[in-house]
Amino acid sequence: MARAAKPRENKDKKARDLPTGIALLWGEQDQPARGPKPRLTPQRIAEAAVTLADAEGLESVSMNKVAAGFGVSAMALYRYVPGKAELVELMVEAVLAEPPDLSAAGSGWRPRLSAWAHCQWGVYQAHPWLLAATAMRRQIMGPHQLAWMDAALAALEPTGLTSGQRHQVFLLIAGQVRSLAQQLADFDEDHNREWGRLTSELLNRHSNRFPALTKAIADGAFTSTELDPLDFGLDRILDGVQVLIDRA
Amino acid sequence: MARAAKPRENKDKKARDLPTGIALLWGEQDQPARGPKPRLTPQRIAEAAVTLADAEGLESVSMNKVAAGFGVSAMALYRYVPGKAELVELMVEAVLAEPPDLSAAGSGWRPRLSAWAHCQWGVYQAHPWLLAATAMRRQIMGPHQLAWMDAALAALEPTGLTSGQRHQVFLLIAGQVRSLAQQLADFDEDHNREWGRLTSELLNRHSNRFPALTKAIADGAFTSTELDPLDFGLDRILDGVQVLIDRA
DNA sequence: ACTCAGCGCTTACGGTATATACAGTTGCGG
DNA sequence: CCGCAACTGTATATACCGTAAGCGCTGAGT
Numbered sequence: 001m002a003r004a005a006k007p008r009e010n011k012d013k014k015a016r017d018l019p020t021g022i023a024l025l026w027g028e029q030d031q032p033a034r035g036p037k038p039r040l041t042p043q044r045i046a047e048a049a050v051t052l053a054d055a056e057g058l059e060s061v062s063m064n065k066v067a068a069g070f071g072v073s074a075m076a077l078y079r080y081v082p083g084k085a086e087l088v089e090l091m092v093e094a095v096l097a098e099p100p101d102l103s104a105a106g107s108g109w110r111p112r113l114s115a116w117a118h119c120q121w122g123v124y125q126a127h128p129w130l131l132a133a134t135a136m137r138r139q140i141m142g143p144h145q146l147a148w149m150d151a152a153l154a155a156l157e158p159t160g161l162t163s164g165q166r167h168q169v170f171l172l173i174a175g176q177v178r179s180l181a182q183q184l185a186d187f188d189e190d191h192n193r194e195w196g197r198l199t200s201e202l203l204n205r206h207s208n209r210f211p212a213l214t215k216a217i218a219d220g221a222f223t224s225t226e227l228d229p230l231d232f233g234l235d236r237i238l239d240g241v242q243v244l245i246d247r248a
Numbered sequence: 249m250a251r252a253a254k255p256r257e258n259k260d261k262k263a264r265d266l267p268t269g270i271a272l273l274w275g276e277q278d279q280p281a282r283g284p285k286p287r288l289t290p291q292r293i294a295e296a297a298v299t300l301a302d303a304e305g306l307e308s309v310s311m312n313k314v315a316a317g318f319g320v321s322a323m324a325l326y327r328y329v330p331g332k333a334e335l336v337e338l339m340v341e342a343v344l345a346e347p348p349d350l351s352a353a354g355s356g357w358r359p360r361l362s363a364w365a366h367c368q369w370g371v372y373q374a375h376p377w378l379l380a381a382t383a384m385r386r387q388i389m390g391p392h393q394l395a396w397m398d399a400a401l402a403a404l405e406p407t408g409l410t411s412g413q414r415h416q417v418f419l420l421i422a423g424q425v426r427s428l429a430q431q432l433a434d435f436d437e438d439h440n441r442e443w444g445r446l447t448s449e450l451l452n453r454h455s456n457r458f459p460a461l462t463k464a465i466a467d468g469a470f471t472s473t474e475l476d477p478l479d480f481g482l483d484r485i486l487d488g489v490q491v492l493i494d495r496a
Numbered sequence: 497a498c499t500c501a502g503c504g505c506t507t508a509c510g511g512t513a514t515a516t517a518c519a520g521t522t523g524c525g526g
Numbered sequence: 527c528c529g530c531a532a533c534t535g536t537a538t539a540t541a542c543c544g545t546a547a548g549c550g551c552t553g554a555g556t
Contacts, residue, residue, distance in 0.1 A: 022446065022450070026450070131383065132383060135379070135380060135383045135430070140443075141443075141447065143454070143457070146447075146450075146451075146458050146461060147457070147458065149458075149461055150457075150458040150459070150460045150461040151460075153460040153461055153464050154459070154460035157460060163463070163464050163467035163468070163469040164467075164468075164469050164472045164474065164475050165475070165480075166464065166469065167464060167469035167470060167472075168475055168477060168480045168481065169484070171428070171431060171477060171481070172424070172480075172481045172484060172485075174427075175423070175424060175426075175427030175428055175430075175431060175481075176420070176423060176424060176427070178423075178427050178430075179422075179423030179424065179426050179427040180419070180423055182383070182423075182426075183419060183423060195387075195388075195389075198270060199389065199394075202270070202274070202394075206391070209391070209395070209398075210394050210395065210397075210398040211398070211402070212398045212399075212401035212402035212405060213394060213397055213398040213401055215411070216401050216411050216414065216415060219411035219412075220411075220412075221411040221412050221414065221415040222415060224412045224415075226412065227412050227413065227416055229416060229419060232413075232416045232420075233416065233419070233420045233423075235488070235492075236417070236420060236485060236488035236489055236491075236492060237420075237484060237485055237488055238488070239487070239488035239491040239492070240483070240484035240485055240486070240487035240488030240489075240491070241484055241488075242491075243484075243487040243488070243491065244484060244487070
């Protein structure tokens with residue numbers, strides 16, 4: 001606990017202090033000089049945890065399994081990471097590379113924001129556990145997270161919107177990508193088909209209770225693939241933002 | 249396991265069958281005749297779990313605590329609920345009452361959809377753990393969930409959009425409410441202030457790395473309360489949908 | 497050469513979900 | 527009315543989980 005730098009009052013034993021977690025995320029760790037060489041680093045641990053999560057899902061990322069990957073005991077990890085929550089933060093940060101160069105996507109705010117959304121979408125697709133990981137509290141935000149945020153806000157600057165509005169638009173886009181990734185992560189291919197089968201059976205049984213839903217399923221609204229969910233949602237939102245811009 | 253109805257092949261011991269979970273959600277449980285009267289029901293258990301989650305958060309809902317509330321042992325719950333995942337499903341279903349009467353909100357698709365979103369928002373505010381609960385997989389959807397879905401789809405019918413488009417719009421709105429609730433749940437009042445303090449300190453240190461973000465914070469974009477996040481996002485999305493309707 | 501910070505390990509505790517076996521209770525069929 | 531079968535709740539046990547505490551070894555700075 002708080003073995004960093006100075007003695008520290010150490011008033012409340014529990015309650016990890018944010019500064020420690022932040023220092024971790026920002027890589028501001030001064031490496032020791034005295035003892036034996038550390039065999040691990042927080043970054044390497046996070047990396048291993050990421051490959052584990054990619055392969056088997058976040059729920060099977062445990063201190064034990066991660067440590068076993070290095071051939072060390074679980075407790076060894078605590079020399080590098082204060083706890084599991086911080087490890088997950090590091091995983092998130094590890095998976096977020098530098099944000100892409102949006103200026104390559106075009107000159108207007110709209111193509112840039114769209115590119116931003118697609119890139120973020122790609123990250124969620126590559127690492128589905130990111131959703132669960134960022135759903136857990138803390139949200140300290142490492143440099144990579146801030147960089148993504150900065151990129152989106154920068155793309156919005158030429159719109160002429162107020163900074164408050166730009167912030168809201170950012171939240172809107174980020175949330176849209178996130179929630180859509182979530183919805184699609186739940187419904188993988190054949191599970192979707194199975195769900196449709198069971199649901200339609202239920203709907204038949206409770207025939208007139210859900211008229212609109214029954215009709216939608218009969219129309220194939222749930223199985224149609226002609227509309228890309230991300231692009232559809234994005235187009236609607238950006239159209240709406242355009243309306244706001246035009247009104248100003 | 250699978251003590252229901254018929255002997256059942258029982259091929260794979262693990263892997264709860266969906267039908268059982270669905271029967272639970274839809275209340276299609278035939279009550280037994282032979283043994284002692286059951287002191288509990290799945291619904292009452294879910295109800296107790298809900299009040300526990302409301303009070304102390306979802307992470308402190310454990311079989312033990314819920315059972316203790318009834319003065320029974322943890323294992324007793326397994327007579328009524330196959331496992332914890334199913335219990336959470338029941339909690340979700342319990343918290344979703346019948347959807348509101350949207351026709352009271354006005355005659356157009358827009359006020360009705362807006363009313364739908366605000367009601368959903370209210371549910372998230374009343375039961376913040378819903379976010380975490382629905383983030384966990386399974387998504388079997390009980391009658392209440394389907395009813396909400398039906399209400400939103402019904403509101404969209406007079407738009408003249410295709411059923412596929414209506415479905416996408418529904419996903420868009422639902423996702424928006426959800427992700428916004430999430431974002432606001434993370435940032436409670438003073439935690440937000442603390443975050444701003446630490447982040448601005450970091451930004452000072454890495455002065456020129458995040459120019460747009462730095463400016464946004466300086467402008468107070470993150471602390472301003474003049475824009476209601478839900479209404480702002482909703483207005484943008486609905487404007488975008490209006491554009492789509494007008495184009496058709 | 498000595499010291500001691502830092503590393504990795506072992507052990508232990510309290511928590512979780514849940515499988516299994518058992519004892520008590522109830523109602524139906526004979 | 528009796529006994530069996532179904533059903534209840536409980537006790538016990540397993541296999542995890544995160545992590546607190548303390549021990550012995552390593553190896554660089556003095």
